[in-house]
Amino acid sequence: MENLLREYMERAFADRGTVHHTGPGPVVTISREYGCPSKLLAQRLTDLLNKHNGSEKPGVWRYINKEVVETTAHRLELNPTEVNYFMSAGNKGLIEDVLASFSPTYVSNIRMRKTITDVVRTIALQGHVVIVGRGGAGILRNHANTLHIRLQAPRDWRISQVCSSNGLPHAEASRLVDEMDKKRAALIEMMTGEKFHPTLFDVTFNCSSLSLEEIAATIAGLIETKKMTG
Secondary structure, X not given: OHHHHHHHHHHHHOOOOOOOOOOOOOEEEEEEOOOOOHHHHHHHHHHHHHHHHOOOOOOOOEEEOOHHHHHHHHHHOOOHHXXXXXXXXXXXXXXXXXXXOOOOOOOOHHHHHHHHHHHHHHHHHHOOEXXXXXXXXXXXXOOOOXXXXXXXXXXXXXXXXXXXXXXXXXXXXXXXXXXXHHHHXXXXXXXXXXXXXXXXXXXXXXXXXXXHHHHHHXXXXXXXXXXXXX
């Protein structure tokens, strides 16, 4: 019963007194529809930003991807696959939640969400970072000195990309695109407690009509215009 009481208290007070930190930044988050190249964009963007920084600040920008999962797993003493399961919107239902809470190794959805949020915010406070996925846009939506990017493209274009990159037949790629789009929107809703909405993002790019170089250059220009160089 102790675990059940702890779970109740977590749910009751999880979002009370939430402080929206205004860390030093700057931070860029990249969210995407499935099939759009977010990691490749993050690589191009950080390379471009570091080149613009010149020799005075070599390598100051970096991109974050798996580190959020690995750090969360370490803090909670879990396997990274368990964190990935949660982040793919595989969170437990209420009945399973109650039954599992009797286990001494149980980690509640609320605790998992709070830890992921803390990890992302800690990374953001370090500044000069591009966070790929992991609900970063939702977690940092009220933070200053951030730029939230969304990558999208027509469904047929994305299916073609998934077919090519993963060697999948069209039907399987089509199913995967639809499934992953729903899961990624659900992750942001889970982390924010709000309905997914496009206005969460500052800028949306169409990957079918713009190259990675064009998108990266535009983002770098926005960072300079917004004086986010830190």
